[in-house]
Amino acid sequence: MALNVLVVDDSETVRSIIIKTLELAGIPIGDVHQAANGREALAVMRDHWVDLVFSDINMPVMSGLEMLAQMHEDDTLKTIPVVVVSTEGSTTRIESLKKQGMRAYIRKPFTPEQVRSVVKEIMGDADV
DSSP: OOEEEEEEOSOHHHHHHHHHHHHHTTOOEEEEEEESSHHHHHHHHHHSOOSEEEEOSOOSSSOHHHHHHHHHHSTTGGGSOEEEEESOOOHHHHHHHHHTTEEEEEESSOOHHHHHHHHHHHHOGGGO
16 A cells, blocks of 8 residues: 655755655655645645655744644544654653654654654554
8 A cells, every 4th residue: 555645844855855765665655745844734634645744843934843733633633643854852852742643753864774664663564
């Protein structure tokens, strides 16, 4: 089964790297949506079926934290797994993100193997 993915980062280059890494990891990808901030991401999730979100934390307009908080308040969106991809990796921050609904954390820079492992953990072996 191909996954519909949303990649949220204010850097177009980082979004491209995440998408390319998913391909290199052998993840079956269906539709790929992109957003430059949390507000754009919420709009995409309301308009399109998304199986998995990869999101940065620090972005203009609406941060990844604010996006997670709004997703948590929405009965439909709160079921979508979110993987945070960031250079910021304090234990306190990661625990806080988990409480807000983050399913996994990947620290930049990352490898295709790390991405594949996280996707398999979240989606199950059958889907990857």
